Amino acid sequence: MPDLRINPSILSADFVNMQADLERIASADFVHADVMDNHFVPNLTFGPQMVERIQQTSPVPLDVHLMITDPDRWAPGYAEIGAASVTFHLEAATAPITLARRLRQLGARAGVAVKPATPVEGLYDVLDEFDQILVMTVEPGFGGQSFMADQMPKLARLHDEARRRGSQVWLQVDGGISESTIAQAAEAGADTFVAGSAVFGADDPGQAIEALRREASA
Ligand code: DX5
Ligand code: ZN
Numbered sequence: 001m002p003d004l005r006i007n008p009s010i011l012s013a014d015f016v017n018m019q020a021d022l023e024r025i026a027s028a029d030f031v032h033a034d035v036m037d038n039h040f041v042p043n044l045t046f047g048p049q050m051v052e053r054i055q056q057t058s059p060v061p062l063d064v065h066l067m068i069t070d071p072d073r074w075a076p077g078y079a080e081i082g083a084a085s086v087t088f089h090l091e092a093a094t095a096p097i098t099l100a101r102r103l104r105q106l107g108a109r110a111g112v113a114v115k116p117a118t119p120v121e122g123l124y125d126v127l128d129e130f131d132q133i134l135v136m137t138v139e140p141g142f143g144g145q146s147f148m149a150d151q152m153p154k155l156a157r158l159h160d161e162a163r164r165r166g167s168q169v170w171l172q173v174d175g176g177i178s179e180s181t182i183a184q185a186a187e188a189g190a191d192t193f194v195a196g197s198a199v200f201g202a203d204d205p206g207q208a209i210e211a212l213r214r215e216a217s218a
Contacts, residue, residue, distance in 0.1 A: 004186070004216050005029035006209050007063050009174070009196035010054070011045065011143045022058045024205040030063035030084060032174070032194045037068040040092050041141035048074075052081045061085075065113065065174065065194075067140045068092065072099050079106035087111030087134050087172075091118055100129045111172070115140060116148055120158045127167040132192060133158065137185065138175025143196040147176025152188040159189025179211050186216040 009032040013021035022031065033051055038044040055062050061084035066075055071088030072095055078086045079102075086108045093099055093112075100110035113134035114120055123133060135155045138145040155171065162169050173185045174194035182193055195212055202208035 003191060004213065005170070005192040006212050006216070007032040007172075007192060007194045008199040008205065008209065009034055009065075009143065009194050010200075012196035012200035014200075015046075018054065019057055021200065021205075022054065022060070025199060025209065026059060027206050027209050028060050028199075029192075031058050031060045032063045032065060032196075033083075035064060035066045035068055035078075036141065039069045040089065041067045043067075043141045048077050048081060051078060051083065055082050063087070063111075063194075065111075065134065066092075070094075075099055076102050076106055079103050079108035083108055085109035085111050085132060087113050087132065089113045089115065089140075090123075091115055097126060097129050104131075109170075113140075113174075116151055120154055123158075124161050124165075127162055127165060127169050130169055132170040132172050134172040134174055134194075135190070136175055137173050137177065137181075140175075145176055147178070147181040147184075149181075149184060152184060155185070155188040155190060162189075177212070179208075179215050182212050182215045183218060 007030040008025045011034045036043045036045045063085045064078045064083045066088045103110040109131035111132040170192045172192035173190040177195040178198040199208045
């Protein structure tokens with residue numbers, strides 16, 4: 001049984017029935033919380049207050065994805081709230097290594113995300129500073145977009161490089177992940193899968209999670 005994780009994104013949940021929607025994804029590995037500030041991306045979601053309530057309410061650990069400017073300043077607060085992992089964007093961080101160390105110091109898994117046009121080669125020498133790397137498979141900002149298969153070669157190179165160096169870093173994909181696209185991402189080396197519309201758009205989110213797990217490990 002391969003070691004893989006399915007992280008439903010609550011961007012596609014019902015924001016006024018969040019508790020009920022969290023219960024519907026109790027079989028998930030992590031709850032993926034997308035924080036957007038309307039600056040780094042052209043969309044706005046929620047901030048630390050909401051994430052803290054989700055953290056207190058959810059039995060499933062939290063995977064926070066920060067699509068915000070100035071993560072150097074704001075990301076540690078999400079680790080302090082108790083998020084299991086905090087991922088910031090490489091494009092937005094001033095001192096990514098310092099920030100990753102701070103997140104770990106605060107007890108969170110440190111994650112770094114790259115947009116589709118951002119190369120990952122610069123991360124090869126510092127893989128050990130991170131617990132997870134998120135390769136975006138859509139332009140960040142919105143749920144329900146189409147999976148960018150053209151990101152697979154980048155992911156595969158990162159995977160090969162990580163294994164060659166003996167790194168245990170988790171490789172995450174986010175955007176357009178569904179029953180029909182997840183196998184491609186798994187094949188390219190992803191082990192952690194974010195899915196918003198594919199989970200919350202299903203009649204039974206629990207079944208959708210299991211279907212994704214099945215396809216990813218096929
Ligand atoms: C998009 C967010 C994703 C989003 C994915 O910028 O980072 O987490 O919720 O949604 P789907 O799975 O619908 O593409
Ligand atoms: Zn996300």
